[in-house]
Amino acid sequence: MKENHLPPDELTKKIDCDNLSQDRFMRGRHQRRGLKSHHHRFGHSLRPGQEGHLSDLRRGQKCVVLNFHNDNKALRRRLLDMGITKGVEIEIKKMAPLGDPVDIYLRGYELCLRRADMHGIDIKVIK
């Protein structure tokens, strides 16, 4: 489960590329291309009823939390403390100008998280 430490863009890349050297090459290029491609990567996202990660959602979308897959115990604990528990409804409220972090709305209040941390939260889209 080592992959979970990687930012989501690299994670997808890991799955996409079966050739390791090509993966390295791509990663370098991807980073050089910078912020825009990152943005784009999260742009085409999920429809209601589909499942995915919290980090896949666009602004204004709503979802229900299904589960956690996260190795960082302290972070998991913190997210639980902040009310991100199974079954809770989350809405993507605001985004930082560069696309990360993201401001989410849950349990009547707002919270800012990085996409990398949101990736560890499995969700089902409801809106």
Added chain:
Amino acid sequence: MKVALVGNQNAGKTTLFNSLTGMNQVVGNWPGVTIERKEGTIKGTDITIVDLPGIYSMSPYTSEEEVSRNFVLEEKPDLIINIIDSTSLERSLYLTTQLLELNCNVIIAMNMIDIMEAKGVKIDVAKLSAELNTTIVSISALKKLGIDELISKIKNNDIIVNTHQKIYSPDVEQALKFIADYHKDHKLSRFELVKVFERDIAFQVLDDDNIRRYISEVEAKEGMDSEQIIANQRYNYIGKVRQAAVKATKPAVSMTDRIDRIVLNKWLAIPIFVVIMALVYLFSVGFIGGLTSDLIDGFFNGMTSFTIFGNTIPLKFIGLGPWMAQKILYAGGSAWAASLVESGIVTGVGAVLTFVPQLLALFFSLALLETTGYMSRISFFFDRIFKKIGLSGKSLIPFIVGAGCSVSGIMSARTIETEQEKKMTIILTPFVPCSAKLPLIALFSSAFFGDSAWLVTLSLYLFSIVMIILGALILKKIFHTPEATTYISELPDYHAPSARYVGRIVGDRTGDFIKRAGSIIFICSLIIWFLASFTYRMDYVDGVNYFIKDSLLANIGNGLAWFFYPMLGGHWSWEASVSAIQGLIAKEQVISSMNVIAGLSDLSANATSIFDTAAFSFFTPITAYAYVTFNLFSIPCVSAVSAMRSELHSRKDFIIAIVFEVVVAWVLSSFIGFIGWAVL
């Protein structure tokens, strides 16, 4: 009796603390203003109240949160005031459910109910109190409403006794009972039982096979691990409480959201930030500085005219220093006594006081940033960039606070979750020009760059941003401990700054600066005057038999001048060297010392600026820029150095920090100075 003030970050604990005690602790509108416990006495009683850093749960995440948890668990207060931010009720109540498991009475102070009502959410306090079986007082910490009621409840102990409601599912309650019976002789509190059930590492000693097996059974039944079970059921319970006591009408788009749409807009965010920061310096250094610095300088040292908005207005004034010197001479005082007063004290202290209006303006602007809620937005949108260079978006708060004072900047780094990000932020915070460096910047830029002084000032600030980024990249290589980093924060609602608090912050900080001028700078000016006025054989430097180049100070400076030789464009200047070293005492001491030396080196002088005197006439715009650069990036003053030492918690890191800063400052300034050398 001891009372602890516990609540989420940015819930208004310190504001309430100030209202309860009549004290004057710093408040702001971002999460994590308070980083240490502070004690006070509730007005009109002998009850001690302790203000603690904000926490979200009793499982701390950052070092300043540990302070709060340890206090509550180990020092066992007699009563906990749990301040609740009504605008994030459910999350606040999560902490409440944990506090109610301790063997301690809790009184809830519901803050900001008025804001919720304005948002169309009605909270029935009586109902909520009944549901939680806990005393609740509705307050507004900012408007000082409900404070008397709170105090009287505390004083008269008019508080519902904490009876530990059973909020979990029957299975979990059974498990808790099992653990309690298993460790009968330990008499565990409900809080400890839950911790054992959650398999908290801190409570591992109480763990054992039988208990673990029991917990696993419950986990299997619920389909999640025990930590999740507890968090889930707490929030389920809170959801029920909320449903009973809170009525929400459909909320309209709030003012905060509307402002954020612009301020956090993809294209506008960074231009807005740059404009705001530019305005801060245009206003304080350019406008206020241009308006006042000639006048104040004239007041201390004499003037014949002053310039305002490009018009030169004749105004003859002898100046405080020369006037006092005259009086001393008339009264039959010796030449050196007159010189001590004029060239030592008045020049040295006056040099620093000249900048008070600019600092007032700077502190005012910073206080606005801190109290309106904009600060958290900056941190929010910079996180992505900062993450790349090994810092956190939260590093921006120490940096901006550091524009006031490095010491408070360094301290506010405590809210950063990751150890390495925190370490790097602490080391880089002194790179931000603090208010004491502003006089130095303003003096040099107005002397060498005239009308574009504010632009040069701004350029130095941008330079410091560049250096923070480069510095971060270097430090990342030095420390090189890759770890998963996180960023969890909040965007507090914007609110109009309270005039009272802005006034207080500005007053406090300006007061500190003036106090330093009257104490440290005063004494240093005396010492510098003495060292510059006597030779090592104690002959008075009178400008006839002995010159300032024979003085003790010149001897000391000559011992240091090699170090500054490259950055001064190959100029051997003991004057500039000895002044720069004094930046260690306080950064504003650099210009204070330069003024004293300039005054003494040109006894005949009718010089209008220190850069017309023999001592400093060698400065060119380039070497001036190099010299300022060195002072900006080298080791901060002693107070900041000791703050760094204590916050870094490691001698090795501290030494790295000091060496790093000296090397960066020296290499950079020498490089700039070298360009001057090569070009001219």
